[in-house]
Amino acid sequence: MAQTQTPSAIAAPRSPYARRKTTRGNFELYSWVFMRASGVVLLVLVFGHLFVNLMVGEGVHAIDFAFVGGKWSSPFWQVWDLLMLWLAMIHGTNGVRTIVNDYAQRDSTRGVLKVLLYLASTIVVILGTLVIFTFTPCPPGAPAELLPSICFPN
Template sequence: MSVIEAPRSQARPARKRGLNLEKWGWIYMRASGVVLLVLIFGHLFVNLLVGEGVKAIDFGFVGGKWADPFWQWWDVAMLWLALIHGANGMRTIVNDYTNPGTAQKVLKGALFLAATVLIVLGTLVVFTFDPCPAGSPADLLPSFCPAV
């Protein structure tokens, strides 16, 4: 005869006190998702609906937009939130479909490395972008660059 445990019995040992990273990851996904909606729809509105719409998007449009620190920070916030949000989602998938061990550590390490490299490179591109590089032929420069 088998015995069925009481429904409120401790099947697992009591959780340790301290920082619950899974809870904070869950909260981050919800908060970043809401902020990303605002950032993405603001980005789409400005790029596609204001002015001449999609026909106006070219090198000069991006160069002019990134000349303003507000848009630099807007795009960097969108980049950081989207990459961290996506990497955290992928981490959850790795946790769900792999067993703890070497494979899981390698996959999580690859996710962390890829997200870090993309965040660093994307941030550098946004803040070091110069649409008017010195020594460039005048016919190749956007119209808003001062004539040299």
């Protein structure tokens, strides 16, 4: 005769680390909602970026320094690329944070990995933002033969 187990005899599922009560409130809920919302916005930003860069004009053959310089001379494209950078980095960082929380078993390992993750993400966001807003395709005083075609020598 087969023995049946009662629900109380089933072992609890494996937990990567002990869940503690925290005062963080609904952080994980907001994180989950952010991932869905940012994913939708990222789809629009990325496909808009790909369409403009690959389908409009001469396509991929037109992408060079002058193309990027011309694009980033417009505040619209600066903000578009900035939103894409920030959302992609925050979205990706949040996803990796979730993976670290799920698979790092020791608190110290989890802490080190998350500090490294946040540090790397912050550096990329800061450097990317600086590049977008300080990019100058036509630096003053540069030799005319080194300037891209969008620059008009003085």
